[in-house]
Amino acid sequence: MFSYRHAFHAGNHADVLKHIALLATLRHLQHKDGGLLLVDTHAGAGLYRLDHEQARTSGEAARGVGTLWQAAARAQAARAALPAAVQDYIDRLLELNPGGVLRHYPGSPALLQALLRxxxxxxxxxxxxxxARLLDRTVRGWLARTPRPAIDLRRVDGFDGLRALLPPPSRRALVLIDPSYELKADYSRVAAVLADALRRLAVGCYVVWYPVIGRSQAHSLPKRLRALAQRAQRPWLQAELNVGARPDPAAKAAAARGRPATELRASGVFVVNPPHTLVTQLREALPWVLAALRQGVGAQWSVQTAAD
Structure with missing residues (x-):
């Protein structure tokens, strides 16, 4: 169960979608002064080096955030405005890479802690x-620079640990649920933990990331999440990004032999109780993102809401 390492995938197109949505959601929630409980159920290492072996081996960051970074630089050189949600994402990357060379990538913990009030x-x-060991070292570094005892790292299963946190005293929470889905059971556990969370804090904002792959559990998960939101009578938003299939001779040969492609082409985020601004922001951002990250046949984006 510990074979998955996000360092090989950090900064890929799935991270781009997830983090643009997460930032836009957090920004809106922080318009109110009331305190927020922020939770990442599967935090990973927190920060990633894109010039290290793992990222270079997979090449996913180069085709994801690396390509987006270059597209943003070209747009800015041409004095073309970026969609607001994309600009915010690029600004967060610039804070970590002030020299203009993209070497560091912020995982969800880094994005969230940077905006902590x-x-x-x-x-x-x-x-x-x-x-967990790498994340602990990273969190210690954050606290050493700016003491904030409100950052709590727990080396336990986030599926189980979330229950004890809800509801927070403020009755306000933003929860990111993004397991690796390395185990098929993760799909059912995501649905179960969301159902429990809605019972404990119906007004919380829950962001679920999921892969779009040829597996029955993956296909049914968004439907299960939609049913949970509808049963709880809560609004929802579902956004997906498919960068398409690359023209890869090896992949074509594997497909001809009946072997599925191993590289992730598409993913989605499902948000329960989304900010009312999120649908417009994503519908503005995702066409631009897809134009930058498109790899081949089947590329598309979509944003659906309960109001559609």
Whole structure:
């Protein structure tokens, strides 16, 4: 169960979608002064080096955030405005890479902690022993520079640990649920933990990331999440990004032999109780993102809401 390492995938197109949506959601929730409980159920290592072996081996970051970074630079050189949600994402990357060379990538914990206000709390769950150790070192570095005792790292299963946090005293929470789905059971556990969370805090904002792959559990998960939101009578938003299939001779040969492609082409985010601004922001951002990241046949984006 510990074979998955996000360092090989950090900064890929799935991260781009997830983090643009997460930032836009958090920005809106912080318009109110009330404190927020921020939770990442599967935090990973927190920060990633794109010039290290893992990222170079997979090449996913180069085809994801690396390509987006270059597209943003070209747009800015041409004095063309970026969609607001994309600009915010690029600005966060610039804070980590002030020299203009993209070497560092912020995972969800880094994005969330950078925007923590004094009244907010951040809880990070990570069970993988290596990633938990790296995350602990990263969190210690954050606290050394800016003491914020409101960051809590827990080396336990986020699926189980979330229950004890809800509802927070403020009755306001933003929860990111993004397991690796390395285990087929993760799909059912995501639905179960969301159902429990809605019972405990119906007004919380829940962001679920999921892969779009040829597996029955993956195909049915968004439908299950939609049914949960409808049963709880809560609004929802579903956004997906498919960068298409690359013209890869090896992949074509594998497909001809009946072997599925291994590289992720598409993913989605499902948001329960989304900010009312999120649908417009994503519908403005995703066409631009897809134009930058398109790899081949089947590329498309979609944003659906309960109101559609």
């Amino acid at each position: 004094p009244q907010d709390r951040l809880t990070l769950f990570e069970l993988h022993p290596t990633d």
